[in-house]
Amino acid sequence: MNKTRTALVGLVLGALFIAPQVNDLASAAALAFAGNSQTQGITTASYLAAPVSATTASNPKQALQIQPGNSTAAQYFYVKSFGTDALTGFTFSGTTTSGTLTYKKCPIGTTFSSSTRCSDNSTPTSVTAGAVTAALGTSSYQPMSVTPSKTNVTITITVTVSSTQDRAPVTSIS
Numbered sequence: 678m679n680k681t682r683t684a685l686v687g688l689v690l691g692a693l694f695i696a697p698q699v700n701d702l703a704s705a706a707a708l709a710f711a712g713n714s715q716t717q718g719i720t721t722a723s724y725l726a727a728p729v730s731a732t733t734a735s736n737p738k739q740a741l742q743i744q745p746g747n748s749t750a751a752q753y754f755y756v757k758s759f760g761t762d763a764l765t766g767f768t769f770s771g772t773t774t775s776g777t778l779t780y781k782k783c784p785i786g787t788t789f790s791s792s793t794r795c796s797d798n799s800t801p802t803s804v805t806a807g808a809v810t811a812a813l814g815t816s817s818y819q820p821m822s823v824t825p826s827k828t829n830v831t832i833t834i835t836v837t838v839s840s841t842q843d844r845a846p847v848t849s850i851s
Contacts, residue, residue, distance in 0.1 A: 724843040725760035726767045728834040732757065732788070732818050743823065743832040751781070751792040751822040756836050758813040766810045766842045767819075771834050776827030780804045783820040785811060792822065808842075 728741035736759040743752045758764055771778045782804050783795035790796045801822065811819045823832055 723760040724762045724764055724838050724840070726756050726758050726764060726813065726836050726838050728769070728836045729755050729757050729818075731755070740833050740835040743834065745825060745828070745830070745832070747828045749825055749828055751789070751824045752832065753789050753820065753822050754834060755818040755820055756809075756811070756813070757818040758815055760838075760843075761815060762843050763815065764811070764813040764838060764842050766808055767813070767836050767838050768808045768842070769821075769834060769836045770806045771823055771832055773825055773827075773832050774830045776825055776830060778806075778826070778832065779824045780806065781822045781824075782809070782811075785813065785817055785819050788820050789822055792824070795820070 725736070727736055727738070729737060730741065730743075730753075732755055734755075734757065736757075741754055743754065745752050756767055756769060771780070780803070781792075781801035783789055783801050784797060784799060787796045787799075789801065793800065795801055804821075809819070813819060823834065825832060
């Protein structure tokens with residue numbers, strides 16, 4: 678019984694000594710914020726890209742579906758940057774209801790003049806689904822084509838961007 682009473686008295690005394698210090702720390706923190714004449718600017722930025730069927734398209738906020746009908750010809754689309762930050766790349770994937778898909782890309786800001794030629798007279802480059810390195814500035818676009826191996830399919834193209842593909846990611850806040 679004595680030990681319990683001694684422990685209880687010690688606990689109460691300890692709480693009485695610690696409580697004012699916690700309050701003083703909270704007061705000091707509040708005063709430090711209130712008395713600080715330095716301001717911290719906070720700006721927002723976004724990184725976003727989406728697959729679109731035209732370079733002038735607005736953000737669809739969804740995957741792009743292409744239905745080439747009775748054709749295995751190349752189908753053209755663009756990966757367009759809709760964010761406020763420039764991108765170092767994006768990640769894309771494509772699915773089809775049947776068969777396989779092959780992809781090509783032209784230089785950023787050009788278009789396809791045919792399945793074998795870009796508008797700057799260069800030859801399209803073959804790419805595989807996954808991460809693509811592309812320096813996409815705000816509102817710029819990466820022209821791409823997808824060619825299905827079978828007819829009468831639906832092709833779905835999805836695009837994602839991660840923070841590691843943001844050209845100027847926030848690395849610290851001070």
